[in-house]
Amino acid sequence: MRNSLTYLFLGSFLNIFILQAQEKFTINGSITDQQSNETLIDVNIIVPELNTGATTNEYGFYSLTLPKGTYKIVISYLGYKNLIENIDLNNNLTKDFQLSEALENLDEVVITENVEKLNISNPQMSVNSLTAKTIKQLPVVLGEADVIKAITLLPGVSNAGESSSGFNVRGGAADQNLILLDEATIYNSSHLFGLFSVFNPDAIKDLKLFKGGIPSRYGGRVSSVLDIYQKEGNSNKFQANGGIGVVASRLLVEGPIKKEKGSFLLGGRSSYAHLFLPLFDNDNIAYFYDLNTKLSYKLNSKNNIYLSGYFGRDVFSIGDTFENTYGNAVLNFRWNHLFSEKLFSNLSLIYSDYYYGLNLGFVEFNWNSGIQNFNVKYDFKHYLNNKLKLFYGLNSIYYKFNPGKIEPSSETSGINLFKLTDKYAFENAFYFDVEQQINQNIELSYGLRFSSFLRLGQNELNTYENNQPVIFNEDLQIYESAEANGVNTYKRGHVIKTFQNLEPRFSIAYQLNNQSSVKASYNRMSQYLHLLSNTSSPTPLDVWAPSGKYIKPQLLNQIAIGYFKNFDNDTYSLELESFYKSIKNRIDYIDGADLIANNAIEQVILNGKARAYGLELLLRKNQGKLKGWLAYTLSKSEQQTAGRTPNELGINNGNWYFTPYDKTHDISITGNYKLSNKWELNSNFLFQTGQPTTFPVGQYQYNGITIANFSNRNANRLPAYHRLDVSLNYTPKPDKKQGYQSYWVFSVYNLYNRKNASSITFRENRNTGNNEAIRLSIFGVIPSISYNFKF
Amino acid sequence: MKKLFLIFSLIIVTTGCEDVIDVDVPSENPRLVIDASINWFKGTTGAEQEIKLSLTAPYFEDSVSPATGAQIQIENSSNQVFIFNEDSNTGIYKNNGFIPVINETYILTINYQGEIFTGSETFKSVSSINFVEQNDNGGFSGNETELKAYYTDPADEENYYFFEFISDIPVIPTLEVYKDEFTNGNQIFGFYTEEELTTGDQVVIRNYGISIEFYNFMFVLLQQNSEEGGGPFETQPATVRGNCINQTNSENYPLGYFRLSQVDEFLYTVQ
Numbered sequence A: 001m002r003n004s005l006t007y008l009f010l011g012s013f014l015n016i017f018i019l020q021a022q023e024k025f026t027i028n029g030s031i032t033d034q035q036s037n038e039t040l041i042d043v044n045i046i047v048p049e050l051n052t053g054a055t056t057n058e059y060g061f062y063s064l065t066l067p068k069g070t071y072k073i074v075i076s077y078l079g080y081k082n083l084i085e086n087i088d089l090n091n092n093l094t095k096d097f098q099l100s101e102a103l104e105n106l107d108e109v110v111i112t113e114n115v116e117k118l119n120i121s122n123p124q125m126s127v128n129s130l131t132a133k134t135i136k137q138l139p140v141v142l143g144e145a146d147v148i149k150a151i152t153l154l155p156g157v158s159n160a161g162e163s164s165s166g167f168n169v170r171g172g173a174a175d176q177n178l179i180l181l182d183e184a185t186i187y188n189s190s191h192l193f194g195l196f197s198v199f200n201p202d203a204i205k206d207l208k209l210f211k212g213g214i215p216s217r218y219g220g221r222v223s224s225v226l227d228i229y230q231k232e233g234n235s236n237k238f239q240a241n242g243g244i245g246v247v248a249s250r251l252l253v254e255g256p257i258k259k260e261k262g263s264f265l266l267g268g269r270s271s272y273a274h275l276f277l278p279l280f281d282n283d284n285i286a287y288f289y290d291l292n293t294k295l296s297y298k299l300n301s302k303n304n305i306y307l308s309g310y311f312g313r314d315v316f317s318i319g320d321t322f323e324n325t326y327g328n329a330v331l332n333f334r335w336n337h338l339f340s341e342k343l344f345s346n347l348s349l350i351y352s353d354y355y356y357g358l359n360l361g362f363v364e365f366n367w368n369s370g371i372q373n374f375n376v377k378y379d380f381k382h383y384l385n386n387k388l389k390l391f392y393g394l395n396s397i398y399y400k401f402n403p404g405k406i407e408p409s410s411e412t413s414g415i416n417l418f419k420l421t422d423k424y425a426f427e428n429a430f431y432f433d434v435e436q437q438i439n440q441n442i443e444l445s446y447g448l449r450f451s452s453f454l455r456l457g458q459n460e461l462n463t464y465e466n467n468q469p470v471i472f473n474e475d476l477q478i479y480e481s482a483e484a485n486g487v488n489t490y491k492r493g494h495v496i497k498t499f500q501n502l503e504p505r506f507s508i509a510y511q512l513n514n515q516s517s518v519k520a521s522y523n524r525m526s527q528y529l530h531l532l533s534n535t536s537s538p539t540p541l542d543v544w545a546p547s548g549k550y551i552k553p554q555l556l557n558q559i560a561i562g563y564f565k566n567f568d569n570d571t572y573s574l575e576l577e578s579f580y581k582s583i584k585n586r587i588d589y590i591d592g593a594d595l596i597a598n599n600a601i602e603q604v605i606l607n608g609k610a611r612a613y614g615l616e617l618l619l620r621k622n623q624g625k626l627k628g629w630l631a632y633t634l635s636k637s638e639q640q641t642a643g644r645t646p647n648e649l650g651i652n653n654g655n656w657y658f659t660p661y662d663k664t665h666d667i668s669i670t671g672n673y674k675l676s677n678k679w680e681l682n683s684n685f686l687f688q689t690g691q692p693t694t695f696p697v698g699q700y701q702y703n704g705i706t707i708a709n710f711s712n713r714n715a716n717r718l719p720a721y722h723r724l725d726v727s728l729n730y731t732p733k734p735d736k737k738q739g740y741q742s743y744w745v746f747s748v749y750n751l752y753n754r755k756n757a758s759s760i761t762f763r764e765n766r767n768t769g770n771n772e773a774i775r776l777s778i779f780g781v782i783p784s785i786s787y788n789f790k791f
Numbered sequence B: 001m002k003k004l005f006l007i008f009s010l011i012i013v014t015t016g017c018e019d020v021i022d023v024d025v026p027s028e029n030p031r032l033v034i035d036a037s038i039n040w041f042k043g044t045t046g047a048e049q050e051i052k053l054s055l056t057a058p059y060f061e062d063s064v065s066p067a068t069g070a071q072i073q074i075e076n077s078s079n080q081v082f083i084f085n086e087d088s089n090t091g092i093y094k095n096n097g098f099i100p101v102i103n104e105t106y107i108l109t110i111n112y113q114g115e116i117f118t119g120s121e122t123f124k125s126v127s128s129i130n131f132v133e134q135n136d137n138g139g140f141s142g143n144e145t146e147l148k149a150y151y152t153d154p155a156d157e158e159n160y161y162f163f164e165f166i167s168d169i170p171v172i173p174t175l176e177v178y179k180d181e182f183t184n185g186n187q188i189f190g191f192y193t194e195e196e197l198t199t200g201d202q203v204v205i206r207n208y209g210i211s212i213e214f215y216n217f218m219f220v221l222l223q224q225n226s227e228e229g230g231g232p233f234e235t236q237p238a239t240v241r242g243n244c245i246n247q248t249n250s251e252n253y254p255l256g257y258f259r260l261s262q263v264d265e266f267l268y269t270v271q
Helices: A002-020 A115-121 A132-137 A147-151 B007-015 B212-225
Strands: A024-033 A044-047 A052-055 A061-067 A069-076 A083-089 A097-099 A127-131 A177-181 A204-210 A224-230 A239-245 A248-258 A262-271 A284-300 A303-318 A322-338 A343-360 A365-385 A388-408 A423-437 A442-456 A461-463 A470-473 A478-481 A486-488 A495-511 A516-527 A529-532 A543-546 A554-567 A572-589 A605-621 A626-640 A665-674 A679-688 A696-702 A705-710 A721-730 A741-749 A759-764 A771-777 A782-790 B017-021 B032-041 B049-055 B071-076 B081-086 B092-095 B105-112 B115-122 B129-138 B144-152 B160-166 B174-179 B187-194 B202-210 B244-246 B255-269
Touching: A024 A083, A024 A365, A044 A061, A052 A061, A061 A069, A061 A365, A083 A097, A127 A132, A127 A147, A132 A147, A132 A204, A147 A204, A248 A284, A388 A543, A423 A543, A696 B032, A696 B049, A696 B255, A705 A759, A705 B212, A759 B212, B032 B105, B032 B115, B032 B244, B049 B081, B049 B105, B105 B255, B115 B255, B129 B187, B129 B202, B129 B255, B144 B160, B144 B202, B144 B255, B160 B187, B160 B212, B174 B187, B174 B212, B187 B202, B202 B212, B212 B255, B244 B255
Parallel strands: A024 A097, A177 A224, B032 B255
Antiparallel strands: A024 A061, A044 A052, A044 A069, A069 A083, A127 A204, A204 A224, A239 A248, A239 A782, A248 A262, A262 A284, A284 A303, A303 A322, A322 A343, A343 A365, A365 A388, A388 A423, A423 A442, A442 A495, A461 A486, A470 A478, A495 A516, A516 A554, A529 A543, A554 A572, A572 A605, A605 A626, A626 A665, A665 A679, A679 A721, A696 A705, A721 A741, A741 A782, A759 A771, A771 B017, B032 B049, B049 B092, B071 B081, B071 B105, B081 B092, B105 B115, B115 B244, B129 B144, B144 B187, B160 B174, B160 B202, B202 B255
């Protein structure tokens, strides 16, 4: 008896010992599309019996650490067939997987098996992912698929009007979005005043929009991150994709450089001017073109290198009087290196540039301005075990800002050469981020980003009495620019001003049950660059300015909470989020500020603060013949620029006023319906509260003309904005999946021709002398056709 | 020069469409408007001057009311006072013995309904218009009649200009302001386009010398009110205050401006 007890005791003791000492091994590798070898992002790799798993990162890499043993692994990804494999894990193992696209059947039921459970347990909240396929299904202006128009259909995202470039996230300004294309910063996201985005949907693999809960590996802008990854190119065989449309055409060619090892991607788009502007019987030209290039090469199982480039230009000219050219250019080299089966790294060396040029023939001058940056990023993703992941790295950017150079374009010109002073800066960050699974129900993500900004030496920095570039004239009760009392010139290596900020980030997900969870997040962000624009939405003429002696960095605190639920066997999903953000150091301009060619912008700005809060609802139907979503945002975005002393008026008398992009209600409904194998119907409906604007409170006569007298800023509203778009996709041979494939898109933008007000201006009619309110609307009903092909 | 950048708005206007619509606008209590423009035309004595006082009105009303019964005077630095007398109840106040002196500082004092309004400005000189160049294939569409009124900017000082173009095609004058920041010392022009000008039409072109304060005031006023400054590129409009204040009650501030300018007038007949 005693012996057997001892044995039992010893036996169980040994067992525990053995269990604890049980070896763990790591399985790692890449997951790619079988047909093209494109790496796939956010693929789920699940081990059902251990209730654990992993996802692939932005480069298609995964790392999973399990105790020694034999397991069934399920790999699943939206749009692809599930892959089930048995793995015998008795050593560290490198295993790559290839997934094949799921053939769409009308009766198909997708088996999801624990897939959605992982998504709702991930503490990442306030993020929306879109694949290129979804973007192409949404009807947009002139039949061209558009990334920016697509994200504005999501809750919390809108734009400041039809002709505006840029977008607004959760009541934030358009310059507060970090837009990344393969890790390189893009400064202007639109072509042709917001008509098209700069992103060619054929070249895109995946995109993610972070509206809040931003992980510490991102920084530099306070409101959002739009992270876009391009495809590498098919490394198995040549492939071309293209489309011919009413306004623009595109062609993308991809193929192997060395089969299965190296690939290239080359894509171009261009628009045809003369169909765009109404004809004036003269040579008006407006067109854009862009070029996406990428070379990818797998050196060996531990090293991949990529070289990507983007070049885009908009050209706008009217006869010989006026020509305007602007656009982004990016060149970026990246090296993925696996230090071990658990440590993945990416080194990026990036050059990015935004150029703006203007030639006014009849006044005979050229204007050039731009921003250039050189960026080094080194990011490490450390997959310690399935419950703990560590992300850390550093990021360093060197900027050169050219606010403008004006030069006469001929000898007879009346314009003098004038150069606004170049500015230089250095922005650095170091971050770490932890993703940790505490127990079955709780996952945490927390991190810290330490950022610093050094404003470097330049010529001719003004000095002012009392360091006040703006003075308040108490007699006239207006703000005026102060005269500089001196000018300093600094050597480039000298640091004029340093800013340092600690940016903690935190999010938590609590799983209520298999289908639903609650999440909360907090983040603090800092932004050192400001887009100076005194119009309500950015124009290409706007200038990026660095923080420095007279401009402080913007600092934001955002908290968000949300409830997430999948129901009816994952057919539907619901995301409900509420957010609050407050921003310090939001600049606004004194009344009558003129930023164009202003070499001393500190003389026309005042420091203030901003806040935004709201509720977002996203209800999606993910499966079936009818798919789509309903997005509703209820929010408020306002700012306050108080006087610096109690005697000063501030802007709008120091009271809170709506930001130009505040939209109380924002509803987007989008649907995709498969009528048959050949026909697919897509439709969008949008409804938004009109934007804030300022109406006159009276009129008076001065110097023979009628003047409108305005009072409180942004106290009135434009009429509500709403429109309906539809498009019909026709695939003549839907069963053909090889060789030459094509489909037609017939679309109508703004089906019921609503004349949405882009602005309302008040004018004295020059022929009658009467006062009028004039509504400017940009797009009426626009039908279009495009023919798309692939081979 | 900067105004030319506002030309962008014309471009967007051409791609969109403009409609006159009905809109409800708010209103506030009437405010005093001081249109005190002392203009000394070259080749005259500049002795006859007038000042207009009126009140603001709701935006869509057909007309504004004059501000009558005020006492107006202008005083120069040698304490010479010029009294302006109202012409019956028109709100127009006149003086026949004004003495304009370049670079002299003048103070305007108005007593209206028991409140005292004051403003101060300097008399500014102006360069003459040398000649006018006409281009029948000008403007943005290439088929407008374009006039460039050339003058020479003095290189040794900071100058600001206010141009007025009056023809009988639009019922209101076309106003522009320029500064010499990018054109200092050069021969430069005031710019005017009008599609419907035909041979034989008369255009009155005036170049007023102005101060930097008036330039800033008028620049914003025109941005908010003229045909070219508008559309999606419009800056946030706000109350544009001039250089006059209400000494008695600062909340009841006046609008308008007290300006003193030398003026060169050029009568041009369209070829």
